[in-house]
Amino acid sequence: ESPEKIFKYAILGGGVSAGYAAREFRRQGLKRGELAIVSREAAAPYERPALSKAYLFQKRPSRLPDFHVCVGSGGQRLRREWYRENGISLFLNTEIVRADLASKTLTTANGRTIKYQILIIGTGSTVLKLSDFGVEENVKNIFYLREISDADKLIEAIKTKRKGKAVIVGGGYIGLEVAAAMRINNFDVTMVYPEKWCLPRLFTPKIASFYENYYDKKGVKIVKGTTVIGFNANSSNGEVKEVRLKDGKVLQADIVVAGVGARPLTSLFKGQVEEEKGGIKTDGFFRTSVSDVYAVGDVAAFPLKMCNEMRRLEHVDHARKSAEQAVRDIKASENGELIEEYDYLPYFYSRVFDLSWKFYGENVGDTVIFGDYNPLSKEPKFGTYWIHKGKIKGVFLEGGNAEESEAIAKVARAQPSAGNLEELAKEGLSFALKM
Numbered sequence: 087e088s089p090e091k092i093f094k095y096a097i098l099g100g101g102v103s104a105g106y107a108a109r110e111f112r113r114q115g116l117k118r119g120e121l122a123i124v125s126r127e128a129a130a131p132y133e134r135p136a137l138s139k140a141y142l143f144q145k146r147p148s149r150l151p152d153f154h155v156c157v158g159s160g161g162q163r164l165r166r167e168w169y170r171e172n173g174i175s176l177f178l179n180t181e182i183v184r185a186d187l188a189s190k191t192l193t194t195a196n197g198r199t200i201k202y203q204i205l206i207i208g209t210g211s212t213v214l215k216l217s218d219f220g221v222e223e224n225v226k227n228i229f230y231l232r233e234i235s236d237a238d239k240l241i242e243a244i245k246t247k248r249k250g251k252a253v254i255v256g257g258g259y260i261g262l263e264v265a266a267a268m269r270i271n272n273f274d275v276t277m278v279y280p281e282k283w284c285l286p287r288l289f290t291p292k293i294a295s296f297y298e299n300y301y302d303k304k305g306v307k308i309v310k311g312t313t314v315i316g317f318n319a320n321s322s323n324g325e326v327k328e329v330r331l332k333d334g335k336v337l338q339a340d341i342v343v344a345g346v347g348a349r350p351l352t353s354l355f356k357g358q359v360e361e362e363k364g365g366i367k368t369d370g371f372f373r374t375s376v377s378d379v380y381a382v383g384d385v386a387a388f389p390l391k392m393c394n395e396m397r398r399l400e401h402v403d404h405a406r407k408s409a410e411q412a413v414r415d416i417k418a419s420e421n422g423e424l425i426e427e428y429d430y431l432p433y434f435y436s437r438v439f440d441l442s443w444k445f446y447g448e449n450v451g452d453t454v455i456f457g458d459y460n461p462l463s464k465e466p467k468f469g470t471y472w473i474h475k476g477k478i479k480g481v482f483l484e485g486g487n488a489e490e491s492e493a494i495a496k497v498a499r500a501q502p503s504a505g506n507l508e509e510l511a512k513e514g515l516s517f518a519l520k521m
């Protein structure tokens with residue numbers, strides 16, 4: 087491309103939302119040379135959740151091109167060639183250091199400019215570091231997980247420190263998934279987190295105690311209610327040797343992996359676009375306050391219609407669907423047509439060891455539990471309904487099959503009256519299955 091070229095569409099970021107947006111552009115009709123995707127990563131868009139799951143497996147780990155989008159939702163795998171075949175300019179290893187929304191110009195780290203007519207911002211999130219919490223990271227072998235390059239560094243360390251000791255900091259999604267992966271790799275694993283139980287944003291104490299007991303059974307140690315305050319290095323090579331905790335404990339470690347949160351990447355747009363909830367404010371079509379600029383995925387703060395509230399969600403299903411919605415709106419607008427506003431049903435999931443859970447809706451109000459919560463059971467299967475103002479607002483299910491997952495999604499969407507709570511507890515999953 088000549089430097090003067092103006093792309094009709096540009097996507098800033100080459101992650102999950104970029105890949106699903108590209109497919110939607112193609113579906114809706116895209117001419118060669120109209121679309122550019124700019125990513126600082128080396129790989130074409132891929133399903134990021136794989137990085138803390140199958141990518142870290144000891145046996146037959148997943149590798150690209152296996153998990154390029156859109157395989158995560160059962161679609162065709164878009165390899166790098168697909169973009170070429172469709173005349174999409176994929177600028178990889180290209181970091182944007184300046185975005186001027188007024189002149190519709192992106193500037194790369196090498197000083198090259200990319201001009202566009204319509205921009206989709208899909209920059210995602212970056213990890214929070216322990217240093218963001220005031221912990222000095224003065225040792226080697228502290229790892230984070232966001233991009234393939236991070237995962238590759240961790241895998242190198244897993245190979246060098248075979249059967250060593252791993253300390254996992256954080257009891258959220260990443261902490262739980264990485265702890266399981268490190269255990270599968272035969273590490274001696276200890277998790278540390280300040281909360282009273284894991285994944286407190288979603289899990290009730292009852293749900294959390296199942297997973298904590300299950301991890302215990304798998305040999306993962308858990309230290310709760312305290313934080314990491316520092317590290318001691320091996321004086322000969324500067325590698326981490328010990329992790330110091332606030333409660334005075336000291337844990338031995340060869341590897342530390344921290345999953346202590348993420349922050350949406352919005353700094354390129356500061357002062358140029360309206361923000362909300364730490365992200366970029368959009369409407370139900372993912373249009374931002376600047377015309378011809380859309381924001382999708384982790385960075386978008388959008389109206390969650392079913393709750394009549396603004397939300398920002400850092401989850402893959404929303405990244406996919408928001409990207410598709412933005413593209414549909416762009417194409418509809420070109421034809422003078424209107425599409426329906428985004429009406430999203432929140433969906434989160436995770437997979438660890440032989441377990442797999444799904445959650446749909448909102449975790450508000452009282453809870454009703456059902457099923458077998460025994461971590462020693464052969465195939466544990468259980469769930470929780472959340473009930474607010476007499477209606478079922480959210481459903482969690484561990485160990486469900488496809489039909490059951492579909493059923494709980496239906497319940498969370500329809501929000502039926504919960505009726506008598508004792509009855510509901512007795513009926514359990516069959517309540518959802520007969521909807």
Ligand code: FAD
Binds near residue numbers: 099125183232399
């Ligand atoms: P991303 O997929 O993060 O893509 C953003 C892209 O923009 C990246 O390629 C980045 O390099 C690029 N970029 C950013 N700034 C610039 C710049 N200045 N110049 C050029 N390129 C730039 N969600 C779930 O629901 N379930 C899960 O099990 C799950 N597991 C996860 C596991 C891991 C390890 C991680 C990190 C996330 C997981 N998530 C999961 C969250 C999910 O992956 C994200 O919500 C999703 O990837 C967001 O998509 P996105 O397109 O907004 O951002």
